[in-house]
Amino acid sequence: MKSELLINVTPFETRVALVLExxxxxxxxxxxxxxxxxxNIYLGRVERILPGxxxxxxxxxxxxxxxxxxxxxxxxxxxxxxxFGQRSASGEDAREPEIQELLHEGQxxxxxxxxxxxxxxxxxxxxxxxxxxxxxxxxxxxAHVGVSQRIEDPTERERLRGGIEKIRERQASCLxxxxxxxxxxxxxxxxxADLAYLLRVWGRVVERRKSCTAPALVYEELPIQIRAMxxxxxxxxxxxxxxxxxxxxxxxxxVDEFSPDFADRVHRHAGNRPLFERYGIxxxxxxxxxxxxxxxxxxxxxxxxxxxxxxIDVNTGGFLGSRTLEDTVFxxxxxxxxVIPRHLRxxxxxxxxxxxxxxxxxEEHKRQVLRTLERACEGDSARTRIEGFSAFGLVxxxxxxxxxxxxxxxxxxxxxxxxxxxxxxxxxxxVEILRSLMYHARRNSGDAGSVDYxxxxxxxxxxxxxxxxxxxxxxxxxxxERAVRxxxxxxxxxxxxxxxxxxxxxxxx
Numbered sequence: 001m002k003s004e005l006l007i008n009v010t011p012f013e014t015r016v017a018l019v020l021e022x023x024x025x026x027x028x029x030x031x032x033x034x035x036x037x038x039x040n041i042y043l044g045r046v047e048r049i050l051p052g053x054x055x056x057x058x059x060x061x062x063x064x065x066x067x068x069x070x071x072x073x074x075x076x077x078x079x080x081x082x083x084f085g086q087r088s089a090s091g092e093d094a095r096e097p098e099i100q101e102l103l104h105e106g107q108x109x110x111x112x113x114x115x116x117x118x119x120x121x122x123x124x125x126x127x128x129x130x131x132x133x134x135x136x137x138x139x140x141x142x143a144h145v146g147v148s149q150r151i152e153d154p155t156e157r158e159r160l161r162g163g164i165e166k167i168r169e170r171q172a173s174c175l176x177x178x179x180x181x182x183x184x185x186x187x188x189x190x191x192x193a194d195l196a197y198l199l200r201v202w203g204r205v206v207e208r209r210k211s212c213t214a215p216a217l218v219y220e221e222l223p224i225q226i227r228a229m230x231x232x233x234x235x236x237x238x239x240x241x242x243x244x245x246x247x248x249x250x251x252x253x254x255v256d257e258f259s260p261d262f263a264d265r266v267h268r269h270a271g272n273r274p275l276f277e278r279y280g281i282x283x284x285x286x287x288x289x290x291x292x293x294x295x296x297x298x299x300x301x302x303x304x305x306x307x308x309x310x311x312i313d314v315n316t317g318g319f320l321g322s323r324t325l326e327d328t329v330f331x332x333x334x335x336x337x338x339v340i341p342r343h344l345r346x347x348x349x350x351x352x353x354x355x356x357x358x359x360x361x362x363e364e365h366k367r368q369v370l371r372t373l374e375r376a377c378e379g380d381s382a383r384t385r386i387e388g389f390s391a392f393g394l395v396x397x398x399x400x401x402x403x404x405x406x407x408x409x410x411x412x413x414x415x416x417x418x419x420x421x422x423x424x425x426x427x428x429x430x431v432e433i434l435r436s437l438m439y440h441a442r443r444n445s446g447d448a449g450s451v452d453y454x455x456x457x458x459x460x461x462x463x464x465x466x467x468x469x470x471x472x473x474x475x476x477x478x479x480x481e482r483a484v485r486x487x488x489x490x491x492x493x494x495x496x497x498x499x500x501x502x503x504x505x506x507x508x509x
Contacts, residue, residue, distance in 0.1 A: 003237050007225050007251070008275050009244035016228040017281050024284040025379075026232065026345055029409055030224040037062075037113045039221035041129060041205060045214040046107045057122070058111055059214035064122035068111060070099045075088040106131060108214040110205075116403040119307075131201055131219070133194040134230050134258045135183040136164070140202055142176030150181045150378075163188045167195050175202070182234060194258075216453050231381065233262070236435045243269035253508045288346050288406055299332040303343060305405060309352040312340060316358060329358045330365045337372040345380050350401025359393050370395070416493040424495030429461045430469045434476055436499050441480035450504040452483040457497040462488050 003089040006017040011032070018026035030036065032322050042060035049056050057065035103109070115124035130140050147157045160179040167188070168177065177195065179186075201219070208218040221227060225247055233240065240262065242248040248268045255262045269275045276282050287293070293301040295317070314336045316328060340355060355373075360366050366389050373395070377384045381401040390396065403409075413419030424432075433455055440453075455465070465473055465486055477484045483504070 003234065003504045004279075005228060005233055005240045006279060006281065007228070007240070007244075007247060009241040009242070009247045012249075014224050014278070016224055016232070017276065017279075018228075018232055019279060019281075024281055024288075024346060025342055027281075027285065027288070027406065028224055028228065029406075035224055036221075037116050037123060038402050039113065039132075039227075041110060041112045041219035042218060043209055043212055043214045043216045043218050044111045044125070045111055046103050046105050046109065049100055049103060049105055051098065051100055056099060056103050058109070058125055059215045060111060060113075060123070060125070061217065062117065062123060062193070064117060065127040066111065066113065066123040068103075068125040068127070070097070070102065071129060072114070072124075073102055078080070089232070106304055110209060110218070110396045111502055115401065118401075118404050118408065131198050131205075132180070132230065133198050135180055135186045135191055135194045136198070137178045137180060138195070138198045138202065139176035139178070140339065144176040145177075146176075146178040148179060148181040148183070151179070151184045153184075156184060160184075160186075160191075163191055164195075164504060167192050171195060171199065173199060175199070185235070192202040225251060229254055229259070229262075233259075235261070237262070237265065240266045241269050241275065242266070243275040250294065284346075285406075285410075288343070289410065293343060295332065295335050297332055297335050299336065301336060301339065301343070303347070303349070305347075305349060307409060309354060310344075310349045312353065312355045314355070314357050325366070326360070326362060328363070329360055330369075333357045333360065333365075334372055337369050337377050340373065340378060341376040341384075344399055345382070347406045348398040348401075348403060349405055350382065353397040353399060355395040355397065356394065357389075357395060385485060423493060426460045426464045426494065427468075429457060429495045429497060430464050432463070432495075433457065433471060433497055433499070434469070437476055437482075437484065438480065440499065440501075441482055450482075451501045452485065452504050454487055454502055456487045456489045456492065456500065458492040458494060459488050459490065460494060461497065462486050 002021055004019045006019060008015045008017070014030045014034065014035075016026075016028045017024055021349050028036075044058040044060040044066065045058045047059045047065050054070040056068045058068050059065050095317075109127060110129060111125040111127055112129050113123045114126045117123045128142070129140050131140070145161055145168070147160050151157055151160070160183055164177050164179060168174070170192070173195065179191070183191065205219045208216075212218065221229065225242075229240070229251060241249065242251060245268070248266070252263070252266055255266055269278075271278070274282075276285075291302055291304060293303060295301065298317055300315050300317040302315065304311045304313075314333060336355075336357065343349075344353065357369060360369070370386065370388060374386055378385065380399070382402070385395040385398045414421075417423045437453060437455075444451075455462075456467075473484060
């Protein structure tokens with residue numbers, strides 16, 4: 001599959017796009033105001049222990065304390081000295097420890113961000129630290145040697161595991177090591193160089209931890225463009241194109257040191273036409289912000305993101321098919337199953353995902369749709385699980401979420417609808433105004449002095465009160481024996497209004 005990595009750099013934003021077969025499959029954005037914090041390691045201070053939730057809030061110097069659950073410190077609490085200061089490595093007590101047995105308020109601990117702050121939630125933290133390079137990941141508080149599950153060849157898995165064991169012995173290291181997917185076919189000297197590099201990085205983390213006081217940043221992940229070279233680019237990548245000279249030089253130095261095989265694939269973008277426009281990425285990004293996704297067959301997807309989950313509805317739309325209804329539905333669902341994982345990755349949607357495929361009666365068709373969905377998810381770096389069709393014909397998925405979605409990164413809630421996606425109609429606003437006038441006049445009928453009312457609303461609502469609802473307003477004004485004046489407020493949203501009481505002698509607004 002033809003793949004290209006495009007890196008667009010400006011003084012205010014860096015964007016990295018992965019293009020597969022001419023289609024945008026992944027987009028990462030880092031702005032001058034701050035990018036993803038996932039992977040950063042902090043010396044944090046425990047601020048609060050929550051026994052009822054088996055968790056703790058840890059101050060790492062961000063706007064909100066991070067959340068650390070007991071499951072994310074269970075491994076590190078099994079006998080590693082540098083983290084907590086005391087350990088019992090005997091392993092005699094197999095009982096899962098309570099959070100208050102592992103932490104106390106005011107304690108300083110090393111934590112790593114595993115999920116960025118999203119919305120009102122603080123960062124998700126873990127003490128199972130991990131440092132990644134091109135081919136391997138080291139785990140300072142674990143002694144395990146493993147190989148990525150995506151490397152399926154038993155011979156290759158055994159070769160990598162044996163090679164890593166020898167390298168660890170040669171470098172006198174007992175740190176845990178995992179071979180990444182891209183390590184498939186990597187030479188032993190490449191693994192050796194990666195481990196030596198990560199050991200130097202970990203050494204600097206330890207020194208920094210000794211010399212600072214919580215809260216403090218002790219390790220910062222690589223910038224987005226270098227991280228993309230490390231994590232996204234696969235051995236079969238055709239080209240890496242960069243439109244900034246400084247970034248190009250930095251990427252070339254990284255490639256020369258860690259991936260010399262890619263040296264002839266890194267190119268500097270030339271020409272006056274912007275890189276993302278040349279490849280059609282800007283249009284793809286705009287479409288990725290829309291709820292509706294058009295399918296080539298004429299059908300469509302409707303993707304809605306809520307606080308609890310993501311829902312995806314599959315529709316035949318304008319696709320009428322040429323044979324039977326079952327065949328039309330099957331072909332639409334098959335294309336949807338291929339497209340959905342791409343949009344989950346592109347939009348960075350995670351958590352619980354519910355897909356409402358069009359109802360199918362043929363069990364073999366259901367199996368084929370599920371297999372297509374599973375195969376399309378295989379290239380996703382985020383951990384994904386797929387359940388079968390439920391009794392209601394729904395497919396439930398889960399996808400690990402580590403950072404804000406594309407919509408959350410690029411958009412904000414509408415000031416008019418406050419993020420609901422709906423605004424009250426002019427008719428509804430007029431009914432509420434008339435009701436408020438009636439109730440207010442009724443509650444204050446016995447007050448001394450005479451008052452009139454001024455209604456302030458936007459132009460559309462005022463126009464309706466002067467036209468379609470003019471008779472209702474006049475009848476109400478006569479019934480309450482109060483004058484009602486109308487005032488246009490251009491800045492008011494639809495459905496927003498104010499009811500102001502003024503003395504009868506008050507001059508007209």
